[in-house]
Structure formats: C-alpha cells, structure tokens
Amino acid sequence: MSTPPEHRDASSWAPPVQRLTASDGHINVTGRRPTAPMNGFGRMWQKTYRTPVGDASELAPEQVIAAWKERFSEFWPAGNRFFAPLAGIAPGEVAALDLAMPGGLKLSTGVLVLFADEESFTLMTPQGHMFAGWITFSAFVEEGSTYAQAQVLMRASDPLYEVGMSLGGHRQEDAHWMHTIASLAAHFGAGAPVEVQSVCVDRRRQWSRAGNVWHNAGIRSGLHMVSAPIRMMSRPFARGAKA
C-alpha cells in the first residue's frame, strides 16, 4: 500500500489504544476499553445543548474552545470532579472523573480524549461508565453569533444504567450539561437560555450487551468505598510493611 499524504486531521485524533491507563491509578479506568455507542445496551440518544456566547465579530470559536479546554472542570456543577490530564485536553489523554450520584454516592470513572482541535474536542467513555459513546464540545458561527455546543451520542452501558436513565438519569444529565454550557456562556458575559434537543436515534435495546453490567462503575465504586475500612486495616499486615 502506498503512503498517502498526511491527512489534515491526523494530529487531532487519539493514537490507537486498546485499553486505557489512568496515570493516578483512578479506579474503573485502567484496563478498560473505550466504548462507542454501538457497544452499549440502552436506546441510542443524541442530545444537543447549545447557546450563543458572543458576537462572532468579537469572539471566535477558537477562543471559546481554548477557554473551555483550559477551564473544563470549572464549568461543571458542584460535586462532580474532572481530573484534567497534566498535558491538558489533548488527543489520547485520559482524564479521571468522580461523579456525584443520588444518596451521596460517588461514581469513579474516566474518559479518553478521542479528538481535539481548535474548534472542538470529543471525550469517549470507557467500559463501566454510565454511557457508551462520546460527547463533542464545539464552537461555531451561526447567523452572526458564536455558539457553544455539547452534543452527546450514547447508549446507557448496561441494563442497570438504562433503568437509571428512565428514573431521572436523563433529567440529571440534561441539568449537568445545561449548567456547564450556561457557566461557559457566563464566562464570556452571555446569558441566553440553553437550547436542548433530544433525539432517540435508535429505540432498540441491545440485549447482547447486557453483560456490560460486569464493568458497572457505579457498583464497583460502591464496593470500593465499603471495602475501604478493610483495606486500611490490612495495610499493617501487607508484605514489606514496616512495624
């Protein structure tokens, strides 16, 4: 096969990866495979959240994306943590997440930076995350205004998450990204309402993927939390531990 000229998008995509590695050992990330919407269980949804953030003559899309990458976690609702990679939001980097769940629980997972350029970046989820798929953050000009947009394309990863989506999960997700987009807009001095569009792309559930529940990060995070006292007590008895 001949060598083709390098594609313009070559440096914007993550390098090939089979399994993720979290640099800080965050649970539910290392060893997990990235998951696309086709790998999930539940109905496939495309959700779009967008708002104008400024006049296009004064604010370029590149400026919006640069600020969004730099301050990504600052725009999130309180209680949710995004541990930015040391190299920032760049193709191939892996970020850990701690997400607030009902009942005061914490779900630990992560994301892979699948794609990043000056006008957009995309995060792809790993096995065990609530969603199998990705979310693209972009900025573009439309009718004289610069818009910021987050667009999710995903299925719930397993049957438990799918039940959770219908019991308030969709509302929670909408609230998360509406808050994020509104915070970003406020950063630029804008305050228009966030437009939301939800489309069920595929109503079918993929029962062949029900086994994804084995990786459920919610369950694993809970087990990790309740086993913390046991791990603490076993430390003095660990091999090589000093008296």
Place this chain on the structure above:
Amino acid sequence: MSDTASQLQVRTPAPGIAVIEIAGEVTRDSDAALKEAYDQAAEGARAIVLGFDSLEYMNSSGIGLLVTLLVRAQRNRQQILAYGLSDHYRQIFELTRLDEVIAIHDSEAAAIAAAG
C-alpha cells in the same frame, strides 16, 4: 479549515448493492448531504458500500454521522461495508470501534463480493 465540503456520489454497481463514494470532508456540515445520499442509496439495497478513497478530512462529528447512518441501515436490515480507507482512517475506525460493525475491505470489488 479547508473549504472542501462533502462530495457524495451514489452508484448501483450490482443489483441490491449501492455504493456511496465520499470525497472531501465529513464533518457536522455533512449531515444533510449524507442523509440524502443514504436515502438515494437505500432504495432497494440490501447492502450499502461506503467508498473512502477520496476522503480528505474527518473529525469526530463526522464519525458520529457514520454511526447514525449505520443505525438507519441496521433498522432497514441493510449491511454496511467500507473500502478505500487509508491507514490513518482505518486506525480511526478501530479507535472508535466502527470496524466491529462495518466490514472494511481493500477495494470496491472486494466489498461488493463480500456483500454477496
């Protein structure tokens, strides 16, 4: 970014098999064109072959459009195959796990033969 928009051409090289040749870019702006090409190709087709020989640029929004095209084809019980992917785009298909649901071939002839 280049001004090269999506250029899509639909052909029917064999009964029940349609080819969508994709040239230029595949981005969020390709949505309408891709839908229109699929609607044209889908009539009477049991298999749709995507040709990527002349693909110059694709971002993650473009990959998302391929996923939704795939869903439409699956709903219509149509097989989706691909050919002409450069090494770079083959890697993208592997990274996004599209290669698990879209059979990739080295040539149009091979893809059409596989479509049976």
